[in-house]
Amino acid sequence: MRTAFITGTAGFIGFHLAELLLQEGWAVHGFDGVTDYYDVTLKERRLEVLGQHAQFTFTRAMLEDSDTLRRAACAAQPEVIVHLAAQAGVRYSLQNPRAYIDANIVGTFNVMEAARAVQVRHLLMASTSSVYGANTDMPFGETQKADTPLTIYAATKKANEAMGHSYAHIYGLPTTMFRFFTVYGAWGRPDMALFKFTKGILEGTPIDIYNNGEMWRDFTYVTDLVRGIRLLIDAVPGGQDTAVEGDSLSPAAPFRIVNIGNSDKIRLLDFIEAIEEELGQKAIRNYMPMQIGDVPATWADASVLKNLTGYRPQTPFRTGVARFVRWYREYYST
Numbered sequence: 001m002r003t004a005f006i007t008g009t010a011g012f013i014g015f016h017l018a019e020l021l022l023q024e025g026w027a028v029h030g031f032d033g034v035t036d037y038y039d040v041t042l043k044e045r046r047l048e049v050l051g052q053h054a055q056f057t058f059t060r061a062m063l064e065d066s067d068t069l070r071r072a073a074c075a076a077q078p079e080v081i082v083h084l085a086a087q088a089g090v091r092y093s094l095q096n097p098r099a100y101i102d103a104n105i106v107g108t109f110n111v112m113e114a115a116r117a118v119q120v121r122h123l124l125m126a127s128t129s130s131v132y133g134a135n136t137d138m139p140f141g142e143t144q145k146a147d148t149p150l151t152i153y154a155a156t157k158k159a160n161e162a163m164g165h166s167y168a169h170i171y172g173l174p175t176t177m178f179r180f181f182t183v184y185g186a187w188g189r190p191d192m193a194l195f196k197f198t199k200g201i202l203e204g205t206p207i208d209i210y211n212n213g214e215m216w217r218d219f220t221y222v223t224d225l226v227r228g229i230r231l232l233i234d235a236v237p238g239g240q241d242t243a244v245e246g247d248s249l250s251p252a253a254p255f256r257i258v259n260i261g262n263s264d265k266i267r268l269l270d271f272i273e274a275i276e277e278e279l280g281q282k283a284i285r286n287y288m289p290m291q292i293g294d295v296p297a298t299w300a301d302a303s304v305l306k307n308l309t310g311y312r313p314q315t316p317f318r319t320g321v322a323r324f325v326r327w328y329r330e331y332y333s334t
Helices: 014-024 042-050 066-077 097-118 153-169 193-203 222-233 268-279 303-309 316-333
Strands: 003-007 027-030 054-058 081-082 121-126 173-182 205-211 254-260 285-289
Touching: 003 014, 003 066, 014 222, 027 042, 027 066, 027 254, 042 054, 042 097, 042 268, 042 303, 054 066, 066 081, 081 222, 097 153, 121 153, 121 222, 153 173, 173 205, 173 222, 193 205, 193 268, 193 316, 205 268, 205 316, 222 254, 222 268, 222 303, 254 303
Parallel strands: 003 027, 003 081, 027 054, 081 121, 121 173, 173 254, 205 285
Antiparallel strands: none
């Protein structure tokens, strides 16, 4: 039986990845601090779902607790570690930057140390499209420079990529970093746009629309995202003989960066209209200027993922919105 150690299993993406691997017959050990950044009840419900699988075990602790993290990883003896836990949220990083240093820098260092201690076959860690920052040449490709992050959140993720490369080089630790593009879907985070828009429309309260709606995002449905991660688990970076066309594989380490996105930029107002149509209600729209640290558009070039795995995300945004609204109504009995 294959074993994975996944950080962030009480979180949105970690929950979905753990469920996918468990359904495939993997053993999964989850690790999560279950912080109160958003509704803890939602996190506990996700853990309840995972706990119905006999092969799921769990450690509740913070990434900053290096001793507990190391012991849990050594006890699990996983083949792979997938590091998804983080202090998320672009806007919250403007209010509480220290939380990002603690969780995303110190915590990621502790995960890499645990991976080194266990000598895993493959370490996979989450980055973000936010690292592209002020770049305007789209679609974004992994080999582009990403030296202009606009928030401390993006800066910590860029730092994680550099840290991962150094460990891959020094210790020969095969490492893949994946950059996510606006992930949405069932069991999502309440601080994300789709969740907030749906809640606001149903409750008849105004929804904030930044940059007067002139925003575009590469919306990626969560089950597509975790399918991409699952396939990347077996795409272990090594020497140049493991390279594919357009690859970001490092010439100095078993390390690569991979975009996971839908390869399509959707206008935010079209996304909102899809929510309105699905709910059968119009939004009360509160148009606002661009928020500090935000970018007008994201758009992924996902050809490296396709060349490595034969797969690319493809759920149309209207289909994804419909799935989310169905889950939201069931979960909140609306």
